[in-house]
Amino acid sequence: MMDLVTHLSKVFEQAFEAEGFESRWGAVRRSDRPELADFQCNGCMGAAKSRGLVPRDLAAMIAEKVQGDDAIERVDVAGPGFLNIKVTSAALSRQAEAVRADDKAGGGTVAKPEKVIFDFGGPNVAKPMHVGHLRSAVIGDTLCRLFRFLGDDVTGDAHLGDWGLQMGHLITELLAEQPDLIYFRPDFSGPYPEEPPVTIEDLGRLYPQASAKAKADPARNEASQLAVAEMQAGHPGYRALLRHFINVSVEALKIDYAFLGVEFDLWKGESDVDQLIPGMVEDLKEKGLAKLDDGAWIIDVARESDKKEMPPFMVINSRGGTGYHATDLATVVDRVETLHPDRMLYVVDQRQALHFEQVFRAADMAGLMAEDRMEHIGFGTVNGTDGKPFKTREGGILRLADLNRMALEEAEKRIGEAGLSGDFGEEERARIAALVARAALRFADLMNVRTTNYVFDLERFTSFEGKTGPYLLYAAVRIKSLLRRAKEAGHAPGKIRIEGDTERALVLGLDGFASALEQSHAKRQPHILCEHVYSLAQAFSALYAANPIANEDDADIRASRLALCEAVLKQLEAGLSILGIEAPERM
RNA sequence: GACCCCGUAGCUCAGCAGGAUAGAGCAACAGAUUCCUAAUCUGUAGGUCACAGGUUCAAAUCCUGUCGGGGUCGCCA
Incomplete structure (x- = not known):
């Protein structure tokens, strides 16, 4: 299925081309002013300027040209030359039906699937994991799920720190x-x-x-x-x-x-590639890349164009030992030989940027893999309110296991307080609490822009209101619950007809899934998907609060809303599963 | 010292391939439950987008500089 943004962009691009302009002016996006329009096209100002035309005149011409498209209800020229687009209810109904029928809930596929290895997690043997490990684990796992969803062939490797x-x-x-x-x-x-x-x-x-x-x-x-x-x-x-x-x-x-809910395909570590190091070193020497310097074998990876100082890549240190330069490069050797990846992504703390720059250059120079096929997916540090890496009140690190436990305790407490799940058995309550805790932790981390540092606030990680994982679960569970009740009452979903503003807003939300996934994938940024899923849940909650659904008296409207709910639930669960969050049947 | 990232509402953060009136969540205030789960919804208030220049019809967004915060800079990983 094609989303409306893509469809409209094509229509407007053709209109601009027909007038002899570059198609890029026809890019359409969701409107910044939802009270005025559903979508907007801002290309007229720029296009008109390139020809010395009056923007509003060009806008009027383009508006005229696109009239024939059956998704478009009307196009208004506004301000200096904005095109405000309102789509028909029929088009929205079609889109909602398509999402409901689509096994990817409206999410697309990457144009060119690749074989991708994700290196993430990076736990150390014997050192307990702390909050910093949460980031690599959750971001890496989510990106793996996202890439898989969009059709890439993904292998996730924990890359244990077991050699130091x-x-x-x-x-x-x-x-x-x-x-x-x-x-x-x-x-x-x-x-x-x-x-x-x-x-x-x-x-x-x-x-x-x-x-x-x-x-x-x-x-x-x-x-x-x-x-x-x-x-x-x-x-x-x-x-x-x-x-x-x-x-x-x-x-x-x-x-x-x-x-x-973090999963790895491989649990390989530094020690697994140790036996590859001698051969690799020989190869580097033969190629003339490794040189003896100050008692150590190094590769000079600096370039003239470098603005910053680039320290050498340390193959063997002056004591004859190998460090993480050698093991990381040997890991590249191993992966290239055994898995033949198109791309390798390293989900590791931003502070390792220089290290990976060196590894990538060395790997490229050694002919292992092109530098532009390897990416460091860096993430910011988890800080305390003082701007320094987070420490507990006692001054120690916060263990991941403790954070997990605290989130679980909060979830259990909250379930008791809210009087929810009162009649559920022990086992189900425990399972729900675990899902709530996982949703809270994962979402609290993933909603942040990956690259910037963020302030760790335990309350936020164990909070269940507002923009949180549990809010999303709650929305999904509400839909499941009402669909269940409707079924029991013998009400079947039917043809979707989009009428009111809240329904329109909800379907426009559904329609944004593909582009949210695409952007999230292109930028390797889970928070874009988080934003989408959250706003979808909000749009549903608004509809839910304002309209009866399973209780609607009019049979056609009820059937339509039930079907719409199915579409929303499908997309919500698809999005949540990429975020590694699972909604229970009830809570 | 060099290089990188950041500075947006009281707090935590989105927005930055330029576009209309800068958005969320939390906190504050005012409301909503005869009916599908109130972990919800509706509304109000709150901003010199660090500062100063520049480019542009249009700058939170691009460029330059200043200030402030964080980070990195050969043998620990």
Whole structure:
């Protein structure tokens, strides 16, 4: 199906072309002045100027030209030369019917589907996730869903941070606590036990313990670095421990992600590409890209056109170790070889912009992937009211697990207060609370423009009124509920006839889905879709408050409104599912 | 110091491929429930779009500068 904006744009573009103008002047968009018109075209001012014509005269000519189109009721010339377009009720009815019948609820498909890899989440083994991880997880997961919805072939990879100093900390701290473990015996090289020697609680305790010691004692830090080097060199016991740490951590991570409805196709990590690094380094040396500088192997990725200083890409550091430059580039090698992507998107904190610039340049220079096929989808930091990265009152980080728990508790409390779900069973109440909490958290993050920092406000994340996830659930559940009642009463939906202003507004809202998705996709900005879904829910709520639907006496109007509700619900659920939000049947 | 991002209502933020009277949510105030879920709806009030220049028929939006806030700048990731 084609949305009205696209249809009208074509009509106006043809009109401009017929008068010998460039078609771009014919671009039509939703009206800024809904009381005057449904759509507007502002091209006459610019087009007239290019010919020395009077804008209003040209506008009148264009208005005359488009008269034949059956979606257009009338076109008015206003102000200096605006064209105000009002569409027919029949056209709106058609659009609503089309949304109702469309299995994508009016959302389209990208012109050219691609195979896209999303690198997001980026959780670290043993380090608990904090609020910053919420952003990568939720934005990345939503973009994956959005791209899939529009037809792209998507693979989401968690890209675990399992190769750094934290592994050394864990190993050395475990060694201090349990020196007799088989993993530390130099005379033993496997096979090692299947059962992990630690629990997630152990990891949660060992890491901060070691980290604190290392900060205070350089020698202790040195020991961890040595352990990392040994592990990277292939120490069998350490490797076996690494495997255990990863497995134990991933199990725990999955719980937090599942709460948020975040899913990954791959759980690969830095350690998975370690074995590719030597070959990659050889290749870089052969190509003359890697050079020895200050004891380290680097790639000079700077360009003359650079306005800023571009530090070198660090392949191997002066101690002979590899850092995240090497693992990230090796990950590109791995992905290109195994998945053959058209594009790779990295959903990572904006502060890593320079790092990715370097990785992309290096990957391009190494002939792995063209620089313009790789994008850093950066996001802003989650700040406190002081403008600094958010800290709890105690000054610590807010763990994601704690945030999840707080949202859930608020949801449960609120369900009790509102007297909702009173007659539901325990299980259903718990499920509803979980869905409400997820909706609140995801929407509170996704509604922000991705790239800017935002101030974290716990109340906003656990609030259920106004522009929130729960508001959207509420709207969807209301529709489900009234459709259910109508069905029970034997009222069937029928032909849609759009009459009043609130109905018109609602259908115009429905019609904006495709372009919201398209823009959201093009800009990699979930908040555009959030805006759309929210305004759709608002438009429905306004109709709901002002008109009876299932209780309407006139059978035709009732059937029409019921059908309209079905269309709205379909699109609402489609939009929400992209945002990773699921509405219960009742709440 | 260089480079990047930001500055819009009391608060948190949209809008920025220029377009008419700058929009939401929260907070404030006034209303709405004989009937489909009030986690709702309707309305009122609230803005020198940081500041100063420039481009343009038209600037919150583009350009320049200033001020203020945040970030990044070779071996932790």
